[in-house]
Amino acid sequence: MKALVIQPAFGLENLAVVDRPDPSPGPGQVLVRVRAASLNFRDLLLAKGLYNPKLQFPRILGSDAAGEVIAVGSGVTRFKAGDRIANCFMPDWEDGPISDAAAKSTFGNDRDGVFAELVAVEERALVAIPAHLTFEEAATLPCAAVTAWNALTTAGTSAGTTVLLQGTGGVSIFALQLAHALGARALITSSSDEKLARAAALGATAGVNYRTNADWDKWARQQTGGVGVDVVVEVGGAGTLEHSVKAVKTGGHVALIGVLSGMGAFNPLPILMKAVRLQGVFVGSRAMFEQMNRVIAEKQIRPVIDRVFPFTEAPAAFRYLESGSHFGKIVMSM
Ligand SMILES: NC(=O)c1ccc[n+]([C@@H]2O[C@H](COP(=O)([O-])OP(=O)(O)OC[C@H]3O[C@@H](n4cnc5c(N)ncnc54)[C@H](OP(=O)(O)O)[C@@H]3O)[C@@H](O)[C@H]2O)c1
Structure with a gap:
Protein backbone atom coordinates (compact mmCIF):
# COMPACT_ATOMS: atom_id res chain seq x y z
CA MET A 1 0.00 0.00 0.00
CA LYS A 2 0.95 3.66 -0.39
CA ALA A 3 1.42 5.92 2.63
CA LEU A 4 2.49 9.53 3.14
CA VAL A 5 5.61 9.49 5.27
CA ILE A 6 7.88 12.17 6.65
CA GLN A 7 11.56 11.16 6.87
CA PRO A 8 14.44 11.55 7.63
CA ALA A 9 13.89 15.08 8.99
CA PHE A 10 11.30 17.86 9.25
CA GLY A 11 10.42 19.98 6.22
CA LEU A 12 7.83 19.77 3.44
CA GLU A 13 10.64 18.63 1.11
CA ASN A 14 10.85 15.45 3.22
CA LEU A 15 7.25 14.38 2.59
CA ALA A 16 6.93 11.38 0.26
CA VAL A 17 4.28 8.88 -0.80
CA VAL A 18 6.05 5.53 -0.36
CA ASP A 19 5.25 1.79 -0.43
CA ARG A 20 4.60 0.18 2.94
CA PRO A 21 3.56 -3.39 3.84
CA ASP A 22 -0.22 -3.88 4.03
CA PRO A 23 -1.39 -3.92 7.68
CA SER A 24 -3.66 -6.67 9.01
CA PRO A 25 -6.20 -6.20 11.81
CA GLY A 26 -5.22 -7.44 15.28
CA PRO A 27 -7.72 -8.39 18.01
CA GLY A 28 -10.31 -5.63 18.41
CA GLN A 29 -9.11 -3.91 15.24
CA VAL A 30 -10.75 -3.15 11.93
CA LEU A 31 -8.97 -2.97 8.57
CA VAL A 32 -10.07 0.13 6.67
CA ARG A 33 -9.58 0.89 2.98
CA VAL A 34 -9.12 4.64 3.19
CA ARG A 35 -11.03 6.39 0.40
CA ALA A 36 -10.27 10.00 1.32
CA ALA A 37 -8.31 11.99 3.90
CA SER A 38 -8.25 15.65 4.86
CA LEU A 39 -5.50 18.03 5.86
CA ASN A 40 -5.39 20.17 8.98
CA PHE A 41 -3.12 23.07 9.92
CA ARG A 42 -1.65 20.68 12.51
CA ASP A 43 -0.27 18.45 9.72
CA LEU A 44 1.66 21.44 8.41
CA LEU A 45 3.01 22.24 11.90
CA LEU A 46 3.94 18.57 12.39
CA ALA A 47 5.76 18.36 9.07
CA LYS A 48 7.71 21.53 9.85
CA GLY A 49 8.72 20.36 13.34
CA LEU A 50 6.67 23.10 15.04
CA TYR A 51 4.16 20.77 16.77
CA ASN A 52 6.24 17.93 18.19
CA PRO A 53 10.01 18.40 17.91
CA LYS A 54 10.42 14.81 19.20
CA LEU A 55 8.39 13.21 16.39
CA GLN A 56 9.72 9.71 15.54
CA PHE A 57 10.88 9.21 11.92
CA PRO A 58 9.66 7.74 9.69
CA ARG A 59 6.11 8.70 10.65
CA ILE A 60 2.93 8.26 8.58
CA LEU A 61 1.12 11.61 9.00
CA GLY A 62 -2.59 12.33 9.11
CA SER A 63 -5.44 12.55 11.62
CA ASP A 64 -8.50 12.55 9.35
CA ALA A 65 -9.74 9.81 7.05
CA ALA A 66 -12.89 8.10 5.86
CA GLY A 67 -13.26 4.76 4.14
CA GLU A 68 -14.83 1.35 4.24
CA VAL A 69 -14.25 -1.62 6.49
CA ILE A 70 -12.76 -4.52 4.51
CA ALA A 71 -11.93 -6.98 7.33
CA VAL A 72 -12.31 -7.25 11.10
CA GLY A 73 -10.08 -8.81 13.74
CA SER A 74 -11.19 -11.16 16.50
CA GLY A 75 -13.62 -9.77 19.05
CA VAL A 76 -14.88 -6.91 16.86
CA THR A 77 -18.59 -6.28 17.42
CA ARG A 78 -19.33 -2.68 16.34
CA PHE A 79 -18.43 -2.94 12.63
CA LYS A 80 -18.51 -5.37 9.72
CA ALA A 81 -17.07 -5.45 6.20
CA GLY A 82 -18.69 -2.82 3.97
CA ASP A 83 -19.45 -0.30 6.75
CA ARG A 84 -18.60 3.35 5.93
CA ILE A 85 -16.56 4.88 8.73
CA ALA A 86 -14.32 7.77 9.78
CA ASN A 87 -11.65 7.65 12.48
CA CYS A 88 -11.57 9.65 15.70
CA PHE A 89 -8.68 12.07 16.28
CA MET A 90 -7.84 10.47 19.66
CA PRO A 91 -8.42 6.69 19.64
CA ASP A 92 -8.40 6.57 23.46
CA TRP A 93 -11.00 9.30 24.13
CA GLU A 94 -14.37 7.60 23.89
CA ASP A 95 -16.52 9.70 26.24
CA GLY A 96 -16.45 11.89 29.36
CA PRO A 97 -13.68 14.34 30.18
CA ILE A 98 -10.32 14.25 28.39
CA SER A 99 -7.44 12.44 30.14
CA ASP A 100 -3.69 12.78 29.85
CA ALA A 101 -3.49 9.31 28.26
CA ALA A 102 -6.16 10.15 25.66
CA ALA A 103 -4.45 13.42 24.75
CA LYS A 104 -1.25 11.47 24.06
CA SER A 105 -2.83 8.96 21.68
CA THR A 106 -3.33 11.07 18.55
CA PHE A 107 -3.00 9.77 15.00
CA GLY A 108 -0.11 11.07 12.92
CA ASN A 109 1.84 12.22 15.96
CA ASP A 110 2.02 9.79 18.90
CA ARG A 111 1.34 6.87 16.53
CA ASP A 112 1.27 6.42 12.76
CA GLY A 113 -1.50 8.36 11.08
CA VAL A 114 -4.17 7.68 8.50
CA PHE A 115 -2.65 9.15 5.32
CA ALA A 116 -2.40 5.64 3.86
CA GLU A 117 -4.41 3.40 1.57
CA LEU A 118 -4.98 0.86 4.37
CA VAL A 119 -5.09 1.34 8.14
CA ALA A 120 -5.70 -1.11 10.98
CA VAL A 121 -7.54 0.75 13.74
CA GLU A 122 -9.16 -0.21 17.07
CA GLU A 123 -12.92 -0.40 16.56
CA ARG A 124 -13.46 1.95 19.52
CA ALA A 125 -11.69 4.68 17.49
CA LEU A 126 -14.18 4.66 14.60
CA VAL A 127 -17.58 6.22 13.94
CA ALA A 128 -20.19 5.49 11.28
CA ILE A 129 -20.44 8.35 8.79
CA PRO A 130 -23.69 10.14 7.95
CA ALA A 131 -25.39 8.46 4.97
CA HIS A 132 -25.71 11.64 2.89
CA LEU A 133 -21.96 12.36 2.90
CA THR A 134 -19.40 11.20 0.33
CA PHE A 135 -16.12 9.74 1.59
CA GLU A 136 -14.42 13.01 0.66
CA GLU A 137 -16.90 15.01 2.73
CA ALA A 138 -16.76 12.61 5.69
CA ALA A 139 -12.95 12.75 5.69
CA THR A 140 -13.14 16.42 6.72
CA LEU A 141 -14.87 15.69 10.03
CA PRO A 142 -12.51 14.07 12.62
CA CYS A 143 -10.41 17.09 13.63
CA ALA A 144 -11.83 20.42 12.42
CA VAL A 281 -10.26 22.92 23.41
CA PHE A 282 -8.47 19.78 22.19
CA VAL A 283 -10.61 18.27 19.42
CA GLY A 284 -13.16 15.99 21.12
CA SER A 285 -14.29 12.51 22.14
CA ARG A 286 -15.96 9.81 20.07
CA ALA A 287 -19.24 10.60 21.87
CA MET A 288 -18.99 14.24 20.71
CA PHE A 289 -18.23 13.06 17.15
CA GLU A 290 -21.32 10.82 17.19
CA GLN A 291 -23.50 13.56 18.66
CA MET A 292 -22.28 15.99 15.97
CA ASN A 293 -22.92 13.43 13.22
CA ARG A 294 -26.56 13.16 14.33
CA VAL A 295 -26.95 16.93 13.87
CA ILE A 296 -25.09 16.85 10.52
CA ALA A 297 -27.45 14.11 9.33
CA GLU A 298 -30.58 15.78 10.70
CA LYS A 299 -29.73 19.18 9.15
CA GLN A 300 -28.20 17.59 6.01
CA ILE A 301 -25.04 19.69 6.47
CA ARG A 302 -22.45 19.25 3.71
CA PRO A 303 -18.80 20.03 4.61
CA VAL A 304 -17.20 22.73 2.45
CA ILE A 305 -14.36 21.27 0.39
CA ASP A 306 -12.09 23.76 -1.32
CA ARG A 307 -10.03 21.33 -3.39
CA VAL A 308 -9.39 17.61 -3.78
CA PHE A 309 -5.85 16.38 -4.60
CA PRO A 310 -4.97 12.85 -5.74
CA PHE A 311 -3.15 11.11 -2.85
CA THR A 312 -0.03 10.77 -5.01
CA GLU A 313 0.16 14.59 -4.98
CA ALA A 314 0.02 14.85 -1.17
CA PRO A 315 3.08 17.16 -0.90
CA ALA A 316 1.34 19.63 -3.26
CA ALA A 317 -1.75 19.51 -1.02
CA PHE A 318 0.46 20.49 1.96
CA ARG A 319 1.88 23.42 -0.01
CA TYR A 320 -1.62 24.55 -0.97
CA LEU A 321 -2.63 24.45 2.73
CA GLU A 322 0.47 26.51 3.55
CA SER A 323 -0.61 29.19 1.03
CA GLY A 324 -3.77 29.88 3.13
CA SER A 325 -5.77 30.50 -0.04
CA HIS A 326 -8.32 27.78 0.75
CA PHE A 327 -11.87 28.23 2.07
CA GLY A 328 -12.95 25.30 4.26
CA LYS A 329 -11.17 21.98 3.83
CA ILE A 330 -8.48 20.44 1.61
CA VAL A 331 -8.98 16.77 0.81
CA MET A 332 -6.88 13.97 -0.70
CA SER A 333 -8.58 11.18 -2.59
CA MET A 334 -7.12 7.66 -2.45
N1 LIG B 1 -7.11 22.77 19.66
C1 LIG B 1 -7.54 21.90 18.76
O1 LIG B 1 -8.06 20.84 19.08
C2 LIG B 1 -7.43 22.25 17.32
C3 LIG B 1 -8.13 21.50 16.36
C4 LIG B 1 -8.09 21.93 15.02
C5 LIG B 1 -7.31 23.03 14.68
N2 LIG B 1 -6.61 23.67 15.65
C6 LIG B 1 -5.83 24.87 15.32
O2 LIG B 1 -6.76 25.86 14.91
C7 LIG B 1 -6.19 26.68 13.91
C8 LIG B 1 -7.07 26.60 12.68
O3 LIG B 1 -6.97 25.31 12.11
P1 LIG B 1 -7.56 25.02 10.67
O4 LIG B 1 -7.25 23.59 10.37
O5 LIG B 1 -8.94 25.52 10.58
O6 LIG B 1 -6.61 25.95 9.79
P2 LIG B 1 -6.67 26.37 8.28
O7 LIG B 1 -7.77 25.65 7.58
O8 LIG B 1 -5.32 26.26 7.73
O9 LIG B 1 -7.09 27.91 8.40
C9 LIG B 1 -6.41 28.85 7.65
C10 LIG B 1 -7.20 30.15 7.61
O10 LIG B 1 -7.17 30.81 8.85
C11 LIG B 1 -7.27 32.21 8.63
N3 LIG B 1 -6.21 32.93 9.35
C12 LIG B 1 -4.89 32.83 9.22
N4 LIG B 1 -4.27 33.71 10.03
C13 LIG B 1 -5.25 34.40 10.67
C14 LIG B 1 -5.28 35.45 11.60
N5 LIG B 1 -4.16 36.00 12.06
N6 LIG B 1 -6.48 35.89 12.03
C15 LIG B 1 -7.62 35.36 11.59
N7 LIG B 1 -7.66 34.35 10.70
C16 LIG B 1 -6.49 33.89 10.24
C17 LIG B 1 -7.16 32.44 7.15
O11 LIG B 1 -8.49 32.70 6.68
P3 LIG B 1 -8.78 33.90 5.68
O12 LIG B 1 -8.07 33.54 4.41
O13 LIG B 1 -10.26 33.93 5.58
O14 LIG B 1 -8.22 35.14 6.32
C18 LIG B 1 -6.61 31.12 6.63
O15 LIG B 1 -7.05 30.85 5.33
C19 LIG B 1 -4.76 26.16 13.73
O16 LIG B 1 -3.88 26.87 14.56
C20 LIG B 1 -4.84 24.72 14.19
O17 LIG B 1 -3.60 24.22 14.62
C21 LIG B 1 -6.65 23.30 16.94
Whole structure:
Protein backbone atom coordinates (compact mmCIF):
# COMPACT_ATOMS: atom_id res chain seq x y z
CA MET A 1 0.00 0.00 0.00
CA LYS A 2 0.95 3.66 -0.39
CA ALA A 3 1.42 5.92 2.63
CA LEU A 4 2.49 9.53 3.14
CA VAL A 5 5.61 9.49 5.27
CA ILE A 6 7.88 12.17 6.65
CA GLN A 7 11.56 11.16 6.87
CA PRO A 8 14.44 11.55 7.63
CA ALA A 9 13.89 15.08 8.99
CA PHE A 10 11.30 17.86 9.25
CA GLY A 11 10.42 19.98 6.22
CA LEU A 12 7.83 19.77 3.44
CA GLU A 13 10.64 18.63 1.11
CA ASN A 14 10.85 15.45 3.22
CA LEU A 15 7.25 14.38 2.59
CA ALA A 16 6.93 11.38 0.26
CA VAL A 17 4.28 8.88 -0.80
CA VAL A 18 6.05 5.53 -0.36
CA ASP A 19 5.25 1.79 -0.43
CA ARG A 20 4.60 0.18 2.94
CA PRO A 21 3.56 -3.39 3.84
CA ASP A 22 -0.22 -3.88 4.03
CA PRO A 23 -1.39 -3.92 7.68
CA SER A 24 -3.66 -6.67 9.01
CA PRO A 25 -6.20 -6.20 11.81
CA GLY A 26 -5.22 -7.44 15.28
CA PRO A 27 -7.72 -8.39 18.01
CA GLY A 28 -10.31 -5.63 18.41
CA GLN A 29 -9.11 -3.91 15.24
CA VAL A 30 -10.75 -3.15 11.93
CA LEU A 31 -8.97 -2.97 8.57
CA VAL A 32 -10.07 0.13 6.67
CA ARG A 33 -9.58 0.89 2.98
CA VAL A 34 -9.12 4.64 3.19
CA ARG A 35 -11.03 6.39 0.40
CA ALA A 36 -10.27 10.00 1.32
CA ALA A 37 -8.31 11.99 3.90
CA SER A 38 -8.25 15.65 4.86
CA LEU A 39 -5.50 18.03 5.86
CA ASN A 40 -5.39 20.17 8.98
CA PHE A 41 -3.12 23.07 9.92
CA ARG A 42 -1.65 20.68 12.51
CA ASP A 43 -0.27 18.45 9.72
CA LEU A 44 1.66 21.44 8.41
CA LEU A 45 3.01 22.24 11.90
CA LEU A 46 3.94 18.57 12.39
CA ALA A 47 5.76 18.36 9.07
CA LYS A 48 7.71 21.53 9.85
CA GLY A 49 8.72 20.36 13.34
CA LEU A 50 6.67 23.10 15.04
CA TYR A 51 4.16 20.77 16.77
CA ASN A 52 6.24 17.93 18.19
CA PRO A 53 10.01 18.40 17.91
CA LYS A 54 10.42 14.81 19.20
CA LEU A 55 8.39 13.21 16.39
CA GLN A 56 9.72 9.71 15.54
CA PHE A 57 10.88 9.21 11.92
CA PRO A 58 9.66 7.74 9.69
CA ARG A 59 6.11 8.70 10.65
CA ILE A 60 2.93 8.26 8.58
CA LEU A 61 1.12 11.61 9.00
CA GLY A 62 -2.59 12.33 9.11
CA SER A 63 -5.44 12.55 11.62
CA ASP A 64 -8.50 12.55 9.35
CA ALA A 65 -9.74 9.81 7.05
CA ALA A 66 -12.89 8.10 5.86
CA GLY A 67 -13.26 4.76 4.14
CA GLU A 68 -14.83 1.35 4.24
CA VAL A 69 -14.25 -1.62 6.49
CA ILE A 70 -12.76 -4.52 4.51
CA ALA A 71 -11.93 -6.98 7.33
CA VAL A 72 -12.31 -7.25 11.10
CA GLY A 73 -10.08 -8.81 13.74
CA SER A 74 -11.19 -11.16 16.50
CA GLY A 75 -13.62 -9.77 19.05
CA VAL A 76 -14.88 -6.91 16.86
CA THR A 77 -18.59 -6.28 17.42
CA ARG A 78 -19.33 -2.68 16.34
CA PHE A 79 -18.43 -2.94 12.63
CA LYS A 80 -18.51 -5.37 9.72
CA ALA A 81 -17.07 -5.45 6.20
CA GLY A 82 -18.69 -2.82 3.97
CA ASP A 83 -19.45 -0.30 6.75
CA ARG A 84 -18.60 3.35 5.93
CA ILE A 85 -16.56 4.88 8.73
CA ALA A 86 -14.32 7.77 9.78
CA ASN A 87 -11.65 7.65 12.48
CA CYS A 88 -11.57 9.65 15.70
CA PHE A 89 -8.68 12.07 16.28
CA MET A 90 -7.84 10.47 19.66
CA PRO A 91 -8.42 6.69 19.64
CA ASP A 92 -8.40 6.57 23.46
CA TRP A 93 -11.00 9.30 24.13
CA GLU A 94 -14.37 7.60 23.89
CA ASP A 95 -16.52 9.70 26.24
CA GLY A 96 -16.45 11.89 29.36
CA PRO A 97 -13.68 14.34 30.18
CA ILE A 98 -10.32 14.25 28.39
CA SER A 99 -7.44 12.44 30.14
CA ASP A 100 -3.69 12.78 29.85
CA ALA A 101 -3.49 9.31 28.26
CA ALA A 102 -6.16 10.15 25.66
CA ALA A 103 -4.45 13.42 24.75
CA LYS A 104 -1.25 11.47 24.06
CA SER A 105 -2.83 8.96 21.68
CA THR A 106 -3.33 11.07 18.55
CA PHE A 107 -3.00 9.77 15.00
CA GLY A 108 -0.11 11.07 12.92
CA ASN A 109 1.84 12.22 15.96
CA ASP A 110 2.02 9.79 18.90
CA ARG A 111 1.34 6.87 16.53
CA ASP A 112 1.27 6.42 12.76
CA GLY A 113 -1.50 8.36 11.08
CA VAL A 114 -4.17 7.68 8.50
CA PHE A 115 -2.65 9.15 5.32
CA ALA A 116 -2.40 5.64 3.86
CA GLU A 117 -4.41 3.40 1.57
CA LEU A 118 -4.98 0.86 4.37
CA VAL A 119 -5.09 1.34 8.14
CA ALA A 120 -5.70 -1.11 10.98
CA VAL A 121 -7.54 0.75 13.74
CA GLU A 122 -9.16 -0.21 17.07
CA GLU A 123 -12.92 -0.40 16.56
CA ARG A 124 -13.46 1.95 19.52
CA ALA A 125 -11.69 4.68 17.49
CA LEU A 126 -14.18 4.66 14.60
CA VAL A 127 -17.58 6.22 13.94
CA ALA A 128 -20.19 5.49 11.28
CA ILE A 129 -20.44 8.35 8.79
CA PRO A 130 -23.69 10.14 7.95
CA ALA A 131 -25.39 8.46 4.97
CA HIS A 132 -25.71 11.64 2.89
CA LEU A 133 -21.96 12.36 2.90
CA THR A 134 -19.40 11.20 0.33
CA PHE A 135 -16.12 9.74 1.59
CA GLU A 136 -14.42 13.01 0.66
CA GLU A 137 -16.90 15.01 2.73
CA ALA A 138 -16.76 12.61 5.69
CA ALA A 139 -12.95 12.75 5.69
CA THR A 140 -13.14 16.42 6.72
CA LEU A 141 -14.87 15.69 10.03
CA PRO A 142 -12.51 14.07 12.62
CA CYS A 143 -10.41 17.09 13.63
CA ALA A 144 -11.83 20.42 12.42
CA ALA A 145 -15.54 19.65 12.71
CA VAL A 146 -15.33 17.88 16.08
CA THR A 147 -13.19 20.74 17.43
CA ALA A 148 -15.76 23.31 16.27
CA TRP A 149 -18.59 21.21 17.76
CA ASN A 150 -16.79 20.79 21.11
CA ALA A 151 -15.97 24.52 21.25
CA LEU A 152 -19.53 25.63 20.49
CA THR A 153 -21.38 23.14 22.70
CA THR A 154 -19.02 23.52 25.68
CA ALA A 155 -19.66 27.27 25.42
CA GLY A 156 -23.41 26.60 25.59
CA THR A 157 -24.17 27.86 22.08
CA SER A 158 -27.87 27.84 21.28
CA ALA A 159 -30.56 29.99 19.65
CA GLY A 160 -29.84 33.62 20.48
CA THR A 161 -26.07 33.16 21.01
CA THR A 162 -23.76 35.41 18.97
CA VAL A 163 -20.53 33.68 17.98
CA LEU A 164 -17.44 35.37 16.51
CA LEU A 165 -15.35 33.27 14.09
CA GLN A 166 -11.86 34.03 12.80
CA GLY A 167 -10.85 33.41 9.19
CA THR A 168 -12.33 30.91 6.77
CA GLY A 169 -10.20 27.79 7.33
CA GLY A 170 -11.44 24.34 8.26
CA VAL A 171 -12.38 24.90 11.91
CA SER A 172 -14.02 28.29 11.34
CA ILE A 173 -16.19 27.20 8.40
CA PHE A 174 -17.39 24.15 10.35
CA ALA A 175 -18.07 26.45 13.32
CA LEU A 176 -20.12 28.65 10.97
CA GLN A 177 -22.21 25.74 9.68
CA LEU A 178 -22.67 24.18 13.13
CA ALA A 179 -23.45 27.51 14.86
CA HIS A 180 -26.09 28.07 12.19
CA ALA A 181 -27.50 24.59 12.86
CA LEU A 182 -27.70 25.41 16.59
CA GLY A 183 -29.68 28.56 15.80
CA ALA A 184 -26.86 30.94 16.73
CA ARG A 185 -25.87 34.15 14.97
CA ALA A 186 -22.35 34.03 13.46
CA LEU A 187 -20.02 36.96 12.83
CA ILE A 188 -16.84 36.20 10.88
CA THR A 189 -13.50 37.79 10.00
CA SER A 190 -11.35 37.13 6.92
CA SER A 191 -8.40 38.57 5.01
CA SER A 192 -10.53 38.41 1.85
CA ASP A 193 -13.77 40.18 0.87
CA GLU A 194 -14.50 37.41 -1.59
CA LYS A 195 -14.28 34.79 1.18
CA LEU A 196 -16.54 36.95 3.38
CA ALA A 197 -19.16 36.88 0.62
CA ARG A 198 -18.92 33.07 0.53
CA ALA A 199 -19.28 32.94 4.32
CA ALA A 200 -22.41 35.11 4.09
CA ALA A 201 -23.86 32.66 1.59
CA LEU A 202 -23.29 29.90 4.17
CA GLY A 203 -25.25 31.82 6.81
CA ALA A 204 -22.84 34.32 8.42
CA THR A 205 -24.83 37.33 9.66
CA ALA A 206 -21.99 39.82 9.04
CA GLY A 207 -18.29 39.80 8.20
CA VAL A 208 -15.26 42.05 8.42
CA ASN A 209 -11.91 42.09 6.66
CA TYR A 210 -9.23 41.92 9.39
CA ARG A 211 -6.58 43.20 6.98
CA THR A 212 -8.39 46.41 6.15
CA ASN A 213 -10.04 46.75 9.58
CA ALA A 214 -7.53 45.95 12.32
CA ASP A 215 -10.13 47.03 14.93
CA TRP A 216 -12.37 44.04 14.25
CA ASP A 217 -13.04 43.72 17.98
CA LYS A 218 -14.74 47.16 17.92
CA TRP A 219 -16.67 46.08 14.83
CA ALA A 220 -17.84 42.92 16.67
CA ARG A 221 -19.02 44.98 19.64
CA GLN A 222 -20.90 47.32 17.28
CA GLN A 223 -22.65 44.29 15.77
CA THR A 224 -23.95 43.43 19.27
CA GLY A 225 -25.15 46.91 20.27
CA GLY A 226 -21.90 47.59 22.16
CA VAL A 227 -22.28 44.56 24.45
CA GLY A 228 -19.79 42.14 22.90
CA VAL A 229 -20.26 38.64 21.51
CA ASP A 230 -21.21 35.67 23.69
CA VAL A 231 -18.59 33.30 22.29
CA VAL A 232 -15.34 33.64 20.35
CA VAL A 233 -13.95 30.63 18.48
CA GLU A 234 -10.32 31.73 18.84
CA VAL A 235 -8.06 30.13 16.20
CA GLY A 236 -5.55 32.95 15.74
CA GLY A 237 -3.47 32.59 18.91
CA ALA A 238 -1.15 35.29 20.21
CA GLY A 239 -1.92 37.72 17.38
CA THR A 240 -5.69 37.66 17.93
CA LEU A 241 -6.34 36.76 21.59
CA GLU A 242 -6.16 40.34 22.88
CA HIS A 243 -8.74 41.40 20.26
CA SER A 244 -10.90 38.38 21.08
CA VAL A 245 -11.02 39.32 24.77
CA LYS A 246 -12.03 42.87 23.75
CA ALA A 247 -14.70 41.52 21.39
CA VAL A 248 -16.34 39.16 23.91
CA LYS A 249 -18.96 40.41 26.35
CA THR A 250 -18.32 40.61 30.11
CA GLY A 251 -18.85 37.10 31.42
CA GLY A 252 -18.51 35.71 27.87
CA HIS A 253 -16.63 32.64 26.63
CA VAL A 254 -13.46 32.37 24.53
CA ALA A 255 -12.77 28.90 23.13
CA LEU A 256 -8.99 28.77 22.75
CA ILE A 257 -8.21 26.53 19.80
CA GLY A 258 -5.45 27.65 17.49
CA VAL A 259 -2.18 29.37 16.84
CA LEU A 260 -2.55 30.54 13.23
CA SER A 261 -0.85 33.85 13.99
CA GLY A 262 1.81 32.21 16.17
CA MET A 263 2.52 31.89 19.88
CA GLY A 264 3.63 34.60 22.29
CA ALA A 265 3.01 36.63 25.41
CA PHE A 266 -0.45 37.71 26.55
CA ASN A 267 -1.62 40.11 29.26
CA PRO A 268 -4.17 38.23 31.44
CA LEU A 269 -5.57 41.34 33.15
CA PRO A 270 -8.54 41.99 30.78
CA ILE A 271 -9.65 38.37 31.20
CA LEU A 272 -10.20 38.74 34.92
CA MET A 273 -11.55 42.31 34.69
CA LYS A 274 -14.25 41.06 32.29
CA ALA A 275 -14.70 37.69 34.05
CA VAL A 276 -14.17 35.93 30.71
CA ARG A 277 -14.25 32.12 30.60
CA LEU A 278 -11.15 31.01 28.66
CA GLN A 279 -11.63 27.37 27.65
CA GLY A 280 -8.87 25.37 25.96
CA VAL A 281 -10.26 22.92 23.41
CA PHE A 282 -8.47 19.78 22.19
CA VAL A 283 -10.61 18.27 19.42
CA GLY A 284 -13.16 15.99 21.12
CA SER A 285 -14.29 12.51 22.14
CA ARG A 286 -15.96 9.81 20.07
CA ALA A 287 -19.24 10.60 21.87
CA MET A 288 -18.99 14.24 20.71
CA PHE A 289 -18.23 13.06 17.15
CA GLU A 290 -21.32 10.82 17.19
CA GLN A 291 -23.50 13.56 18.66
CA MET A 292 -22.28 15.99 15.97
CA ASN A 293 -22.92 13.43 13.22
CA ARG A 294 -26.56 13.16 14.33
CA VAL A 295 -26.95 16.93 13.87
CA ILE A 296 -25.09 16.85 10.52
CA ALA A 297 -27.45 14.11 9.33
CA GLU A 298 -30.58 15.78 10.70
CA LYS A 299 -29.73 19.18 9.15
CA GLN A 300 -28.20 17.59 6.01
CA ILE A 301 -25.04 19.69 6.47
CA ARG A 302 -22.45 19.25 3.71
CA PRO A 303 -18.80 20.03 4.61
CA VAL A 304 -17.20 22.73 2.45
CA ILE A 305 -14.36 21.27 0.39
CA ASP A 306 -12.09 23.76 -1.32
CA ARG A 307 -10.03 21.33 -3.39
CA VAL A 308 -9.39 17.61 -3.78
CA PHE A 309 -5.85 16.38 -4.60
CA PRO A 310 -4.97 12.85 -5.74
CA PHE A 311 -3.15 11.11 -2.85
CA THR A 312 -0.03 10.77 -5.01
CA GLU A 313 0.16 14.59 -4.98
CA ALA A 314 0.02 14.85 -1.17
CA PRO A 315 3.08 17.16 -0.90
CA ALA A 316 1.34 19.63 -3.26
CA ALA A 317 -1.75 19.51 -1.02
CA PHE A 318 0.46 20.49 1.96
CA ARG A 319 1.88 23.42 -0.01
CA TYR A 320 -1.62 24.55 -0.97
CA LEU A 321 -2.63 24.45 2.73
CA GLU A 322 0.47 26.51 3.55
CA SER A 323 -0.61 29.19 1.03
CA GLY A 324 -3.77 29.88 3.13
CA SER A 325 -5.77 30.50 -0.04
CA HIS A 326 -8.32 27.78 0.75
CA PHE A 327 -11.87 28.23 2.07
CA GLY A 328 -12.95 25.30 4.26
CA LYS A 329 -11.17 21.98 3.83
CA ILE A 330 -8.48 20.44 1.61
CA VAL A 331 -8.98 16.77 0.81
CA MET A 332 -6.88 13.97 -0.70
CA SER A 333 -8.58 11.18 -2.59
CA MET A 334 -7.12 7.66 -2.45
N1 LIG B 1 -7.11 22.77 19.66
C1 LIG B 1 -7.54 21.90 18.76
O1 LIG B 1 -8.06 20.84 19.08
C2 LIG B 1 -7.43 22.25 17.32
C3 LIG B 1 -8.13 21.50 16.36
C4 LIG B 1 -8.09 21.93 15.02
C5 LIG B 1 -7.31 23.03 14.68
N2 LIG B 1 -6.61 23.67 15.65
C6 LIG B 1 -5.83 24.87 15.32
O2 LIG B 1 -6.76 25.86 14.91
C7 LIG B 1 -6.19 26.68 13.91
C8 LIG B 1 -7.07 26.60 12.68
O3 LIG B 1 -6.97 25.31 12.11
P1 LIG B 1 -7.56 25.02 10.67
O4 LIG B 1 -7.25 23.59 10.37
O5 LIG B 1 -8.94 25.52 10.58
O6 LIG B 1 -6.61 25.95 9.79
P2 LIG B 1 -6.67 26.37 8.28
O7 LIG B 1 -7.77 25.65 7.58
O8 LIG B 1 -5.32 26.26 7.73
O9 LIG B 1 -7.09 27.91 8.40
C9 LIG B 1 -6.41 28.85 7.65
C10 LIG B 1 -7.20 30.15 7.61
O10 LIG B 1 -7.17 30.81 8.85
C11 LIG B 1 -7.27 32.21 8.63
N3 LIG B 1 -6.21 32.93 9.35
C12 LIG B 1 -4.89 32.83 9.22
N4 LIG B 1 -4.27 33.71 10.03
C13 LIG B 1 -5.25 34.40 10.67
C14 LIG B 1 -5.28 35.45 11.60
N5 LIG B 1 -4.16 36.00 12.06
N6 LIG B 1 -6.48 35.89 12.03
C15 LIG B 1 -7.62 35.36 11.59
N7 LIG B 1 -7.66 34.35 10.70
C16 LIG B 1 -6.49 33.89 10.24
C17 LIG B 1 -7.16 32.44 7.15
O11 LIG B 1 -8.49 32.70 6.68
P3 LIG B 1 -8.78 33.90 5.68
O12 LIG B 1 -8.07 33.54 4.41
O13 LIG B 1 -10.26 33.93 5.58
O14 LIG B 1 -8.22 35.14 6.32
C18 LIG B 1 -6.61 31.12 6.63
O15 LIG B 1 -7.05 30.85 5.33
C19 LIG B 1 -4.76 26.16 13.73
O16 LIG B 1 -3.88 26.87 14.56
C20 LIG B 1 -4.84 24.72 14.19
O17 LIG B 1 -3.60 24.22 14.62
C21 LIG B 1 -6.65 23.30 16.94
